[in-house]
Amino acid sequence: MITPDYFYAIVGGGLAGLQLAYSISNDVFFKGKKIVIIDPSDKSKNDKTWCFWENGKGNWDHLIHKSWSKAEFISSGAKETLNLEPYSYKMLRSLDFYRFIREKLEKSEHVTFAKDEIEKIDQVTRTAIGKKRNYTATHFFDSRPPEHYLKDTKSTKIFQHFKGWKIKTKNEKFDDRNFTMMDYRIKYQNSTSFTYVLPVSKNEALVEFTFFTPFTVEDDEYDKYLQRYISDILKIEDYKVIESEKGLIPMTDYSFHKQNTEYITKIGTAGGWVKASSGYSFKNTEKKIDLLIDNIKSGLVPSHKLQNKKFRKYDAIFLDVLEKRNDLGEEVFTKLYTKNTIQDIFRFLDEETKISEELKIMKSLFHPQFLKSFFKKI
Numbered sequence: 001m002i003t004p005d006y007f008y009a010i011v012g013g014g015l016a017g018l019q020l021a022y023s024i025s026n027d028v029f030f031k032g033k034k035i036v037i038i039d040p041s042d043k044s045k046n047d048k049t050w051c052f053w054e055n056g057k058g059n060w061d062h063l064i065h066k067s068w069s070k071a072e073f074i075s076s077g078a079k080e081t082l083n084l085e086p087y088s089y090k091m092l093r094s095l096d097f098y099r100f101i102r103e104k105l106e107k108s109e110h111v112t113f114a115k116d117e118i119e120k121i122d123q124v125t126r127t128a129i130g131k132k133r134n135y136t137a138t139h140f141f142d143s144r145p146p147e148h149y150l151k152d153t154k155s156t157k158i159f160q161h162f163k164g165w166k167i168k169t170k171n172e173k174f175d176d177r178n179f180t181m182m183d184y185r186i187k188y189q190n191s192t193s194f195t196y197v198l199p200v201s202k203n204e205a206l207v208e209f210t211f212f213t214p215f216t217v218e219d220d221e222y223d224k225y226l227q228r229y230i231s232d233i234l235k236i237e238d239y240k241v242i243e244s245e246k247g248l249i250p251m252t253d254y255s256f257h258k259q260n261t262e263y264i265t266k267i268g269t270a271g272g273w274v275k276a277s278s279g280y281s282f283k284n285t286e287k288k289i290d291l292l293i294d295n296i297k298s299g300l301v302p303s304h305k306l307q308n309k310k311f312r313k314y315d316a317i318f319l320d321v322l323e324k325r326n327d328l329g330e331e332v333f334t335k336l337y338t339k340n341t342i343q344d345i346f347r348f349l350d351e352e353t354k355i356s357e358e359l360k361i362m363k364s365l366f367h368p369q370f371l372k373s374f375f376k377k378i
Contacts, residue, residue, distance in 0.1 A: 004136040006034045009128050011118045012143030013039030015050070015094075016268030016285050018101045020141055023289050025108050029297050034110050036135055038128065040117040043102070046095035048247055049164070049206065050282040051198070053087045053346050059286070063100055066091045066200045070178035073337040074185060075330050082181070082342040089179060091198055092282070118144070123263050139302070143268040145250075146259055155254035156319040157214065160279035162196075163222030164208035165230075166243035173236055174199035182337075184330045186229050188213075188221070192322055192329020195229045204242075207234075212251065212279075214323050222246070249279045253316035253377075260303040265292070272307065276315035278349055311351045313377060314358070320373035332365055339364035 008024065010017045021037050024030045049065075067090045071082040105111045116130040121140050128135040150157065180197035187193040192212040199205040209225040211217065230236050249269075256272035267273065273288050274281045288306055295304045322329060336345060340361055347353050348361050362370070 002136070004126060004138055006036045006112070006135065006137040008033065008035045008139055008141065009135050009137035010035060010037045010141045010143075010267075011039075011121070011128060012268065013037045013041070013043060013113070014143060014268065015097075015281065016143050016271070016273060016289070017141070018098065018105075019285055020267060020289050020292070021105055021111060022101050023293055025105060025111055027293060027297075032110065034112070036112045036114055036137070037105070038114045038116050038118055038130065038135060040115065042115060043098040044095075046093050046243075046245075048094045048245060049198075050092045050094060050097070051089060052092075052280060052282040053084065053089050054283065055087050055346075058090070060090075060092060060097070063092055063096045064090045065093050065096065066176075066198070068177065068179045071181045071342070072178060072183075073181050073333075074183040075334045076184060078334050078338050080337050081178070082337070084342055084346075087343065087346055091200070118142075121264055123261060126263055138263075140264045141267045141302075142264050143266075143270050145256070145270040149252070149254045149256070150250075152254055155252055156316060156323050157254070158212055158251040158319050158322050159214070159216055160210065160212055160249040160251050161216050161247065162208045162210040163219070163226065163246045164196075164206050164244065165226055165241045166200075166204065166206045166245075167230065167236075167239045168242050169203045169236055169239045171238075172202035173234065174202050174205050176201050176205075182333060183229075183233065184333075185233055186225060187330065188217070188225065190327040192326050192333075193225075194330075194333075195225070195233070197234075206243075208245075212322055212329060213326055216248065219246075249274060249281070251276050251279050251319060253312060253319055257303060257307050260301075262301070265302040267292075271303070275349060276312070277318045280349070283350070308351050314362075316377040317370065317373045320377055321367070321369050324373065325367075325369045328367060328369060332367065335365050336361070 010021055067088045069084050069088050073080045116132045118128045118130050120129045126136055176199040182194040184194045196208040196210050197205055209222050253276055259266045273285050275284050291306055292302045295302050
């Protein structure tokens with residue numbers, strides 16, 4: 001066989017691709033192995049904001065834009081102030097992340113960036129076929145989701161879709177010591193929808209209207225609810241929109257991991273690395289990459305036991321509830337935040353709890369629809 005151009009080809013230079021390349025380049029086990037990162041974009045824009053909770057110090061603290069140790073949960077029947085310690089909730093702008101990792105990797109003689117779009121990976125010849133050129137490698141890490149997963153009838157799909165405005169006010173209007181995790185006082189009819197507020201200073205905040213729904217909406221719907229929230233809830237009339245972001249994150253129990261093969265490992269969203277019940281991906285990606293690296297160093301296939309079957313079932317049940325009864329979202333989340341500590345919630349979502357703790361959380365959420373979804377998914 002002809003010697004491949006690269007040892008590893010990473011298809012996609014976003015969160016998962018860059019974190020993986022950075023981890024490989026910093027590990028002496030992989031010293032001398034050539035890597036190519038292929039993406040049609042040079043990632044020169046702040047295209048998203050990642051937020052995540054973390055216990056203590058983390059690997060990306062030097063890039064954190066803002067962090068909070070307190071949060072609020074607000075629904076029509078409850079208001080909870082949540083003391084997160086020893087956790088903190090951290091905000092990271094994607095552009096800061098892209099710039100930092102690319103600057104580090106560009107200094108390595110073993111890492112190459114290719115601005116190209118991959119159309120197909122031929123496993124027989126181990127070739128990624130791009131629009132500009134082809135790339136051969138011993139193994140491919142592919143962040144492209146399969147085209148057919150949205151049409152799969154066996155899996156449940158909820159979309160976390162949102163639009164956010166970063167607004168600047170003339171006067172000090174925000175308490176930047178805490179953020180709003182969920183506020184259900186204004187919501188789209190019969191749906192799981194809420195507002196999320198991240199104050200970065202006393203006169204600047206990112207305000208996002210977010211849906212967890214099996215459907216999507218037109219752009220003007222987000223605008224309408226953002227305007228209502230800012231005027232009716234925040235009581236702000238004089239403000240400027242200085243940035244805007246929009247996103248759609250699949251929350252699904254689709255078996256992405258079944259797309260892995262001997263020469264291709266799916267990563268990121270395509271690998272099922274987005275936590276299906278919450279839509280959070282940043283810390284989940286970091287954990288998956290640590291496991292993946294350990295697998296390679298232990299002589300195992302990269303995707304070995306990356307999926308926790310028990311928590312995949314929990315996620316599947318929760319998603320089925322939201323798909324069948326999307327109007328229940330406010331009630332379910334109110335129970336979650338008022339009957340459990342935020343620390344237990346974080347540990348549950350991080351898949352770090354014991355069975356007894358998981359049963360306690362599930363009992364707190366009880367609704368007849370959970371039983372129906374349990375028997376359907378189990």
